Amino acid sequence: MSKDKIVLKSNYNVPNLERGLLVIELLATQKNGLTLAEITEILSLTKTTAFRVVSTLIFKNYLQKNETTKKISLSRKMLTLGISSMNEQSIVETSIDVMRALRDELKESVMLGVLLGPKGAILEQVSSSYPVKLFVEPGTQFSIHSSVGGKSIMAYLPKEESSDILKKITLTKYTKNTIVSKKEFRSQLNDIKQLGYAIDNGEDIQGIHCIGAPIFNEYGYPVAALWITAPHGRLPHSEFNSKGTIVANYALEISAKLGYIAQ
Structure with a gap:
């Protein structure tokens, strides 16, 4: 029974959702924000994946980007x-x-x-x-x-x-x-x-x-x-x-x- 549950759970994983949550959890610990490159390195993501995830979260207003410093942080x-x-x-x-x-x-x-x-x-x-x-x-x-x-x-x-x-x-x-x-x-x-x-x-x-x-x-x-x-x-x-x-x-x-x- 427990083995079936584990298999069922893994079948419903959504990789980009998980990555998005990882980005949010990371930025919650960074008062001054991080650059896209820093997020990519810390979470060991590919540049393309990090860009897509972060861009989506910015578009949905969960993250904000300072265009001067390029730092990304949690939004209001x-x-x-x-x-x-x-x-x-x-x-x-x-x-x-x-x-x-x-x-x-x-x-x-x-x-x-x-x-x-x-x-x-x-x-x-x-x-x-x-x-x-x-x-x-x-x-x-x-x-x-x-x-x-x-x-x-x-x-x-x-x-x-x-x-x-x-x-x-x-x-x-x-x-x-x-x-x-x-x-x-x-x-x-x-x-x-x-x-x-x-x-x-x-x-x-x-x-x-x-x-x-x-x-x-x-x-x-x-x-x-x-x-x-x-x-x-x-x-x-x-x-x-x-x-x-x-x-x-x-x-x-x-x-x-x-x-x-x-x-």
Whole structure:
């Protein structure tokens, strides 16, 4: 019986599919990507086979190629699929205790979110200790340009990837403070990278302030964001820096649990 199963299994092998999966698995370990020649050598493929497999994966948007460096890497589509598969099982489970600790220290609602295509999505929240609080259902989408979740992740994405996302989104004006200039938005992303945290100065909902920071995986890729949200009276401008540092430290704690080692 087992021998028949082995024979049956081997009859259904699809060589190019197997090679495609090998390419994906290899690139998942290479943060900066590899050239076609490097992929060919490492996987011991013929040049023709490697070219066909890689070209197909690029055409289907699972891989991307930097035309300047010729490096091939996993695309946003592939990374999004990976994030989608690990959200409920991994990121939330890893983050929930840290989220509760952050809520206990600052007493404000704590959110956890990711980017999924041109929008963001909230995975989990821990409600504020105060009677007046903002409650958002898990799964609720948020705009990238007006939210700390979106800005925290965008600031740390590879430049080509963040530029590609920015080209595709519309910077809708939600309040008088919403940034609608892509040039100004890029400048803010640079500031976020310098500070280590992002701010929503009532840009999504008037009167609601948020402070957030990115969560990195073991490869240093920003897979999620952690943030607090509160009425502006409880989270004034004067406290942005002190509380931003606190949120960033808690986000780094989650990153460490995911295997990230700070430089």
